[in-house]
Amino acid sequence: MYQQTTIEIRTSGRESRDITRDVQDAVAASGITTGLAHLFLQHTSASLMLCENADPTVRADLERFMQKTAPDGDPMFRHDDEGPDDMPAHVRTVLTQSDMTLPVGNGRCLLGTWQGVYLWEHRHAGHRRRLIVTVQGD
Amino acid sequence: MYQQTTIEIRTSGRESRDITRDVQDAVAASGITTGLAHLFLQHTSASLMLCENADPTVRADLERFMQKTAPDGDPMFRHDDEGPDDMPAHVRTVLTQSDMTLPVGNGRCLLGTWQGVYLWEHRHAGHRRRLIVTVQGD
Amino acid sequence: MYQQTTIEIRTSGRESRDITRDVQDAVAASGITTGLAHLFLQHTSASLMLCENADPTVRADLERFMQKTAPDGDPMFRHDDEGPDDMPAHVRTVLTQSDMTLPVGNGRCLLGTWQGVYLWEHRHAGHRRRLIVTVQGD
Numbered sequence: 001m002y003q004q005t006t007i008e009i010r011t012s013g014r015e016s017r018d019i020t021r022d023v024q025d026a027v028a029a030s031g032i033t034t035g036l037a038h039l040f041l042q043h044t045s046a047s048l049m050l051c052e053n054a055d056p057t058v059r060a061d062l063e064r065f066m067q068k069t070a071p072d073g074d075p076m077f078r079h080d081d082e083g084p085d086d087m088p089a090h091v092r093t094v095l096t097q098s099d100m101t102l103p104v105g106n107g108r109c110l111l112g113t114w115q116g117v118y119l120w121e122h123r124h125a126g127h128r129r130r131l132i133v134t135v136q137g138d
Numbered sequence: 139m140y141q142q143t144t145i146e147i148r149t150s151g152r153e154s155r156d157i158t159r160d161v162q163d164a165v166a167a168s169g170i171t172t173g174l175a176h177l178f179l180q181h182t183s184a185s186l187m188l189c190e191n192a193d194p195t196v197r198a199d200l201e202r203f204m205q206k207t208a209p210d211g212d213p214m215f216r217h218d219d220e221g222p223d224d225m226p227a228h229v230r231t232v233l234t235q236s237d238m239t240l241p242v243g244n245g246r247c248l249l250g251t252w253q254g255v256y257l258w259e260h261r262h263a264g265h266r267r268r269l270i271v272t273v274q275g276d
Numbered sequence: 277m278y279q280q281t282t283i284e285i286r287t288s289g290r291e292s293r294d295i296t297r298d299v300q301d302a303v304a305a306s307g308i309t310t311g312l313a314h315l316f317l318q319h320t321s322a323s324l325m326l327c328e329n330a331d332p333t334v335r336a337d338l339e340r341f342m343q344k345t346a347p348d349g350d351p352m353f354r355h356d357d358e359g360p361d362d363m364p365a366h367v368r369t370v371l372t373q374s375d376m377t378l379p380v381g382n383g384r385c386l387l388g389t390w391q392g393v394y395l396w397e398h399r400h401a402g403h404r405r406r407l408i409v410t411v412q413g414d
Contacts, residue, residue, distance in 0.1 A: 002172050002173050002174075002275055002276060004172060004241060004243060038174055038239055038241065040239075040240065040241045040248070041250075042248070042249065042250030042251075042253060043250055043252070043253070044188065044189060044190045044250070044252055044253055045190075069207075070203065076199070076202055076203065076206065077199045077202075077203075078195050078198065078199055079193055079195040079196045079198075079199050081193065087196065087199050090189070090190055090196055090199070090200065091199075091200065091203050093188075094187055094188075094189065094200060094234060095233060095234075097235070098188045098253075099188075099238060099239050099240065101239055130250070132241045132243075132248055134173070134174055134241050136173070136174070136274075
């Protein structure tokens, strides 16, 4: 059985946003108890991340790490049609993930205690992001 | 239903090569309309990437980013049996992906408007690369 | 058909540990011959990696690369509740993977000749790590 749905998420600019509840709700709505949930973000300047969910400093540090690794406006980057954060957003997406599969058991994603699912917006402007959730199983 | 096929791709040395059509053709051939397509590259010195598909400068910038992050011939690397690009190729593979799952709807991969699927050859010499495509669904 | 099992792996501190046999055993035990095997690590300071399996120097070089990219005790990192390797472990996890899907054919994972599956412990202390393996197929 395959249940496919699209969730639209409005971001408010560069941020990592907890979407764990949206994902768990989609799994619950599917009626599937054992199987897998697949997440797919249809964009190349925002990405998915599994991250520690207790201390927001972790995500602030990750943000700082990425800003250092792929700095906005780095003269190394030639693609800047949409501004100094254009190419860094693509680099950050490639270094993280656009798709993610999570195990489903007892009708929910079997995340670890400290794992949360985050949508990481890499552009400074807010965007509407489309996440396709496909739940499969029995 | 599971349809599994292997695609052989000849690369011409370090390059990112658009394989979106190969993947869409494999999905179409499977006859599956709703489900998932899984891609798996059987190598550790080439990888898969979802990337912006409109401006080739994006991939040139990604290439430059990787050359700076894991430079060929970096004395930090001790494994160089196959030359100065040997170990950087492994690093680049680990930082990107060897497997990728894409949602399938209406008989095709539901990619975003600006998303393309690329095989990223990290070695300077051309190679024959094997991609296993497994399509599942109804 | 979906077969789900949890494997507990005790690490002995920062190391990359070959778990290919554990994964192949789980696939064999499932009785599934064609399909996919999904691995999910329920932690944010250890990760999964597909890596060259012949020369251990490759993994030593990857370890050195990560230590340079996200150094223990880097003053850039503010989250250090569990010590100087706390935040680097999260960064290393985000740059690699927590979930991985492998194609299954003839009752085993169809890995390339030089591909091994590794659990990468990023903390200096040993930990008990939980890996959920979900095998699906016919």
